Amino acid sequence: MSPFQQFLQRSKKVVPVIALPSLEVALPLVDALAAGGVTVVEITLRTDCALDAIALLTRERPQLVVGAGTVKNAQQLQAVLSAGARFIVCPGLDLRLVEAAQKVSVPILPGIMTPTELMQAENAGLDTVKLFPATLAGGVEFITAMQAVFPAMKFFPTGGISETTLQDFLNCGNVVCVGGSWLTPAKLLQQQDWIKIREIAARCP
Ligand code: 3PG
Numbered sequence: 001m002s003p004f005q006q007f008l009q010r011s012k013k014v015v016p017v018i019a020l021p022s023l024e025v026a027l028p029l030v031d032a033l034a035a036g037g038v039t040v041v042e043i044t045l046r047t048d049c050a051l052d053a054i055a056l057l058t059r060e061r062p063q064l065v066v067g068a069g070t071v072k073n074a075q076q077l078q079a080v081l082s083a084g085a086r087f088i089v090c091p092g093l094d095l096r097l098v099e100a101a102q103k104v105s106v107p108i109l110p111g112i113m114t115p116t117e118l119m120q121a122e123n124a125g126l127d128t129v130k131l132f133p134a135t136l137a138g139g140v141e142f143i144t145a146m147q148a149v150f151p152a153m154k155f156f157p158t159g160g161i162s163e164t165t166l167q168d169f170l171n172c173g174n175v176v177c178v179g180g181s182w183l184t185p186a187k188l189l190q191q192q193d194w195i196k197i198r199e200i201a202a203r204c205p
Contacts, residue, residue, distance in 0.1 A: 002127050004087055004107040005154070007065040008177050011039040013170055014204045016183035017069055017089075017158055018042060023049040025189060026056055030064055032194035033183070036201025042089050042179060044069035045076055051083050058084030074100060081106060089130055089156075089179075093117045098124045109156050113137035118150050127152060128176060133159025134169070143172045167205060 016033060018041060020026055026049075030041055043054050043066060050068070057066045067087035068080035077097055080088065081104060088101050093110040101108035102125065111132035112118055121129050131137055134157035138145075143155050157169050158179035169178045183204070188196050 002107065002154070003105075004109065004128050004156075005176050007040050007087065007107075011065070012037045012201070012204045013177040014038060014166065014183060014201075015040050015042050015067075015156070015158075015177050015179040016201075017044060017179050017181050018184050019044050019046045019181070019186070020049055020053050021047060021186070021189055023052050023056065025192060026053040027060060028192065028194050029184065029189065029197065030057055030061055030066075032198040033201045034061075034064060036198045036204070038183065038201040038204065039063070040065040040067070040177070042067045042069040042087075043085075044089075045072075045080070046070050051079055054080060054083040054085050058086075071097070073097075077101065091130075091132055093120055093129075095120065095124055098126065113142075115146065115149065118146060118153060122150060122153060128154040128156060130179075131155045131157040131159075134178075135160030135165075139165075140168050140172060143169070143174060147172075147174050163200070163203065170205060 043050050065086050068085035069089040071088050071090050088108040090110045109130045111130045154174050154176045161178050161180040162182050166178045169175050
C-alpha cells in the first residue's frame with residue numbers, strides 16, 4: 001500500500017479541498033471535519049493564509065494528515081514542504097515537481113486527464129494520481145476505461161464531484177478517495193458553521 005493510501009486508513013475516503021478564507025478558521029474547521037471522521041485534508045495555495053495554515057495545523061493537530069494543494073511550481077513545492085505538508089497535490093503533471101517530491105519521499109499526486117499523462121506518471125514511478133477536473137475529464141467512465149490499460153494506477157478524482165455523485169466514484173476499484181470543495185462550502189466557512197460542516201463530513205461514506 002502506498003504512503004498516501006496509508007494516510008487514508010484512519011479516515012473516510014473523502015478529502016476536502018480547502019480554500020481557507022483566514023487563519024483563524026483553520027483549527028475549528030479541521031476539528032469539525034475530524035469529528036465527522038475526515039482526518040486527511042488538502043489546504044490549497046489559493047488563499048494568502050494557506051502556508052501559515054499548513055504549518056499551524058501540522059504543529060497543532062499532528063494526528064491529522066495535512067497536505068498542500070494547487071502546488072504549481074518548485075518555489076511553492078519547497079514552501080509547502082518547509083511548512084510540513086505530508087502530501088502534495090498539483091492541478092497538472094510536471095515531472096520536475098514529481099522528481100523533487102520523490103527525492104524527499106513526500107507523496108505527490110499530480111493532476112492528469114489523458115492516457116498520455118497517465119503514461120508519464122506511471123513511468124515516473126507514481127502509483128496514484130489526481131484526476132482533474134474529474135467530471136469534465138470523463139468521470140467514472142474515464143476511470144473505468146483506464147483500469148484495463150493502467151491496472152496498477154489509483155485515482156483521486158476531484159473537480160465537479162458532489163455528495164450525490166461521490167459514491168459512484170468510490171465504487172470504482174481503482175479510486176482510493178474522492179476530493180472536492182463540497183465538504184467545506186465557502187458559505188459555511190464564511191458563517192463559521194462548524195456543525196453543518198461536521199454533518200457533511202459525517203454523512204460521507
Ligand atoms: C480541486 O482543486 O481539486 C478542485 O478545484 C475541486 O473541485 P470542486 O470545487 O469542483 O470540488
